[in-house]
Amino acid sequence: MKPAKTYLLATAFFTLLFMGLVAFGSYLLSVGSKQYGVAAFLFAFAAVFAQMTCLALFLRQKARSQAAQAQQKENRNA
Numbered sequence: 455m456k457p458a459k460t461y462l463l464a465t466a467f468f469t470l471l472f473m474g475l476v477a478f479g480s481y482l483l484s485v486g487s488k489q490y491g492v493a494a495f496l497f498a499f500a501a502v503f504a505q506m507t508c509l510a511l512f513l514r515q516k517a518r519s520q521a522a523q524a525q526q527k528e529n530r531n532a
Contacts, residue, residue: 457511457515458512458515458516458519461508461509461511461512461515462508462512464504464508465505465508465509465512468501468502468504468505468508469505471498471501472498472501472502472505475494475495475497475498475501476494476495476498478494479491479492479493479494479495479498482494
């Protein structure tokens with residue numbers, strides 16, 4: 455699997471994880487389990503940071519591949 459596709463899949467995974475953890479944390483707070491509810495929210499915010507990291511890695515990989523293509527095109531023309 456190409457790195458760009460891997461980063462996109464990881465971004466989607468962390469997005470779904472964030473939504474699930476927020477819903478789970480809300481449920482836990484509503485039933486009175488405050489400690490676990492707060493922990494779920496903290497893990498949800500960690501998932502957001504992981505999501506942003508995967509998106510940044512995807513953009514970096516995309517820029518690298520575009521630069522490599524431009525370099526190859528320049529070498530062919532020279």
